[in-house]
Amino acid sequence: MKKTKSTVGVQGRRIVSYIVLILLSFLCLVWFYILFINATRSHAELSRGFTPLPSHYAVKNFVKMLHSTQPIARGMLNSLIVAGLSALLCTYFSTMTAYAIHAYRFRFRKFAYTFILAVMMIPTQVTALGFIRLVTRMKLINNYIPLIFPAIAAPATFFYLKQYMDSVLSLSLVEAARIDGAGEFHIFNAIVLPLMRPAVAVQAIFTFVANWNNYFIPSLILKNEKMKTLPVLIAELRGADFLKFDMGVVYMTIAFSIFPVIIVYLLLSKNIVGGIALGGVKE
Amino acid sequence: MANGGKSSKVVRYNRWGYYFLIPFTAAYVIFQLIPLIDTVTQSFFENYRSGLKQIGPNFIGLANYVKILSSGDLWQYAKNTMIIWLIGFIPQIIISLLLAAWFTDPSLRLKGQRFFKTVIYLPNLIMASAFAMLFFTLFSDNGPVNSILMQLGLISTPYKFFSHVAASRCLVGFMNFLMWFGNTTILLMAGMLGIDQSLFEAAEVDGATPNQIFFRITLPLLRPILVYVIITSLIGGLQMFDVPQILTDGTGDPARTTMTMIMWLNKHLYSKNYGMAGALSVLLFIITGVLSLIVFRLTKTDTDR
CATH class of the missing domain: 1.10.3720.10 (MetI-like)
Structure with a gap:
C-alpha cells in the first residue's frame, strides 16, 4: 500500500519538475529564437510587428552589416x-x-x-x-x-x-x-x-x-x-541614434556576436558543464 | 634523501619553483599591484578636469572620502545595485536549490538532464553587452515584446519598459537571474552530490518526506557551499556593469535608478575625475575584501576538515 502511494508521489513530483524545467528552458532560449527570426527579416517587415517565422533577408542583412559604418x-x-x-x-x-x-x-x-x-x-x-x-x-x-x-x-x-x-x-x-x-x-x-x-x-x-x-x-x-x-x-x-538604423542589420550584428559562442558551446558543452563545478568549490 | 649529495640536488631543483613563478609575479605586479597602489594613492589627491582646466593633483588627505560618503549619490547607487542584485538573486537561489535537488534526487530519475543543464547554463556564456543590447531592442517601445503583447490583446498601447523604475530594474535583475541561475545550479549540485548518500537512504527508511529530507538534511549540510554561493554572487553583484550600462546607454535611466556603483566609477574614469574614482575604488575594494575574507575562511576550513 505504502509503496503505491509513494510511487504516485514520485510520479507527481517528476511531472512538476519536468514542467518547471521546460518553462525555464523556454525562458533561456526564447530570446535567441526571436533574435534569430528578426535577423532574417527586413527593416520594413520588422516595423510591421513580430511574426514567429523567419523571413529571407538573412543574407542581405549580413551583407549590409559588413558594409555598415x-x-x-x-x-x-x-x-x-x-x-x-x-x-x-x-x-x-x-x-x-x-x-x-x-x-x-x-x-x-x-x-x-x-x-x-x-x-x-x-x-x-x-x-x-x-x-x-x-x-x-x-x-x-x-x-x-x-x-x-x-x-x-x-x-x-x-x-x-x-x-x-x-x-x-x-x-x-x-x-x-x-x-x-x-x-x-x-x-x-x-x-x-x-x-x-x-x-x-x-x-x-x-x-x-x-x-x-x-x-x-x-x-x-x-x-x-x-x-x-x-x-x-x-x-x-x-x-x-537608433531610429536611423536598419533594424534588420542591428539584429544581425547582435546575432553575429552571440551565435558563434552558442555554436561553439553546444559543440563543447560536455566539457564545459562538467568543468564548472570543479573550479567553483574547493573540496 | 639520506646522503648530502642528493639533497643538495633537490635544493637545486627547487630553485625552479622561483623561476616558474616569475611570469605570474611579473604580470601581477605590473598589471594589478602597481595599479592598485596607484588607485589608493590617487584617492588622497584632488585631481580632476573642470572644463578645459586641469585641477591638481594636490594632496588633500581624506577629503575625497568625506565628499563621496556625504554625497547622496553613493548611497543612491549602492541602493540601486543592492535592489537590482536582490531582484535577480532571490529567484536565482530558490530555483537553483530546487533544480539541484531534483537533478541529484535518485528517486526522480529525470531524463534529459544533460540537455537541461546545457540549456540553463547557456546564458552565462553570452556576451553580456550583446545580451543587453538584444533586450533593449526586444523590449523597446515598438519592439517584438510589445508587438507580441499587443497581438495577444494584453495591452492596447506599447508599454514603455525603460521609462518605469520597477520595469527597468526588474529587466536588469531578470537578465542577471537568467545569466547566473544555471551556474549556481551546477555548483549546488556538486555540493549535494558530495553529501553522504546513506543519510538520504536512512531518512527514507525512517519515512521522511522529500520536503523533510530537503530542509532537515540537504540544506543544513549544504550550508558552506550556500554561503560561498551567496557571497561570491554578492561580490559579482557589486561589480554589476555591462547589462545596465548597455541597457540604459550609461545613463542609469529612469532618473538614475538603474545606475550601479561601477557605472558611476566608469563615469568618473571617462571624465578623468581621478580623485573621486580613487576613493570609490578603495571603498569597493574594502567591501569586496571583507566579503572575500569570509569566503577564504570558509574554503580554508573546508580543506582542513
Missing part, C-alpha cells in the same frame, strides 16, 4: 585575436604557476599559494583607475598588450589547474624524468602540460569566453575604431 567583421577578428591570445597565455602560465607550487619545495611556497588565493577575489574594476593611468603612461592606449598580458596572472585559473594537478600529477613521474636526465623546463613542457590537457582545455574555453565578452576594460583602452572588439562596438551601436 561599424567595422563589425574587423571587430570579430579583433575579439578573436585578443580572446585567443589571452586564453593561450593564461592557461600556459597558470599551469606553470601551479606546477611551481605543486612540484617544488621552496621557502616562499606556502606564502605564494596563500597570497594567490587571497587576491583571487579582487575585481579588476577596483584597480581600473591605476590600470588606465599606467597604460596611458606606457603609451599603450589603442594597443592589445594591456588586454592580453594581464591574463598571465589569473588566480582563479591557477587555482582550478592546481586542484587538477594535485589529482593527476605524481612527483615520482617527475623524479623518473629527472633520472633520465630531462631538464626542469623540458619536463614541464613535455610531461606536465600534456598530462594537464583536459583541465587546460576547460580553462582555455572559459578564459576565451570571458575575454570575448569583456567590455569594461577594452572600452577604456580601445579608442581607435579599427582596433575595437565586438562588445565595444555593440555598446557604440546602443549609443548611436
Whole structure:
C-alpha cells in the first residue's frame, strides 16, 4: 500500500519538475529564437510587428552589416585575436604557476599559494583607475598588450589547474624524468602540460569566453575604431541614434556576436558543464 | 634523501619553483599591484578636469572620502545595485536549490538532464553587452515584446519598459537571474552530490518526506557551499556593469535608478575625475575584501576538515 502511494508521489513530483524545467528552458532560449527570426527579416517587415517565422533577408542583412559604418567583421577578428591570445597565455602560465607550487619545495611556497588565493577575489574594476593611468603612461592606449598580458596572472585559473594537478600529477613521474636526465623546463613542457590537457582545455574555453565578452576594460583602452572588439562596438551601436538604423542589420550584428559562442558551446558543452563545478568549490 | 649529495640536488631543483613563478609575479605586479597602489594613492589627491582646466593633483588627505560618503549619490547607487542584485538573486537561489535537488534526487530519475543543464547554463556564456543590447531592442517601445503583447490583446498601447523604475530594474535583475541561475545550479549540485548518500537512504527508511529530507538534511549540510554561493554572487553583484550600462546607454535611466556603483566609477574614469574614482575604488575594494575574507575562511576550513 505504502509503496503505491509513494510511487504516485514520485510520479507527481517528476511531472512538476519536468514542467518547471521546460518553462525555464523556454525562458533561456526564447530570446535567441526571436533574435534569430528578426535577423532574417527586413527593416520594413520588422516595423510591421513580430511574426514567429523567419523571413529571407538573412543574407542581405549580413551583407549590409559588413558594409555598415561599424567595422563589425574587423571587430570579430579583433575579439578573436585578443580572446585567443589571452586564453593561450593564461592557461600556459597558470599551469606553470601551479606546477611551481605543486612540484617544488621552496621557502616562499606556502606564502605564494596563500597570497594567490587571497587576491583571487579582487575585481579588476577596483584597480581600473591605476590600470588606465599606467597604460596611458606606457603609451599603450589603442594597443592589445594591456588586454592580453594581464591574463598571465589569473588566480582563479591557477587555482582550478592546481586542484587538477594535485589529482593527476605524481612527483615520482617527475623524479623518473629527472633520472633520465630531462631538464626542469623540458619536463614541464613535455610531461606536465600534456598530462594537464583536459583541465587546460576547460580553462582555455572559459578564459576565451570571458575575454570575448569583456567590455569594461577594452572600452577604456580601445579608442581607435579599427582596433575595437565586438562588445565595444555593440555598446557604440546602443549609443548611436537608433531610429536611423536598419533594424534588420542591428539584429544581425547582435546575432553575429552571440551565435558563434552558442555554436561553439553546444559543440563543447560536455566539457564545459562538467568543468564548472570543479573550479567553483574547493573540496 | 639520506646522503648530502642528493639533497643538495633537490635544493637545486627547487630553485625552479622561483623561476616558474616569475611570469605570474611579473604580470601581477605590473598589471594589478602597481595599479592598485596607484588607485589608493590617487584617492588622497584632488585631481580632476573642470572644463578645459586641469585641477591638481594636490594632496588633500581624506577629503575625497568625506565628499563621496556625504554625497547622496553613493548611497543612491549602492541602493540601486543592492535592489537590482536582490531582484535577480532571490529567484536565482530558490530555483537553483530546487533544480539541484531534483537533478541529484535518485528517486526522480529525470531524463534529459544533460540537455537541461546545457540549456540553463547557456546564458552565462553570452556576451553580456550583446545580451543587453538584444533586450533593449526586444523590449523597446515598438519592439517584438510589445508587438507580441499587443497581438495577444494584453495591452492596447506599447508599454514603455525603460521609462518605469520597477520595469527597468526588474529587466536588469531578470537578465542577471537568467545569466547566473544555471551556474549556481551546477555548483549546488556538486555540493549535494558530495553529501553522504546513506543519510538520504536512512531518512527514507525512517519515512521522511522529500520536503523533510530537503530542509532537515540537504540544506543544513549544504550550508558552506550556500554561503560561498551567496557571497561570491554578492561580490559579482557589486561589480554589476555591462547589462545596465548597455541597457540604459550609461545613463542609469529612469532618473538614475538603474545606475550601479561601477557605472558611476566608469563615469568618473571617462571624465578623468581621478580623485573621486580613487576613493570609490578603495571603498569597493574594502567591501569586496571583507566579503572575500569570509569566503577564504570558509574554503580554508573546508580543506582542513
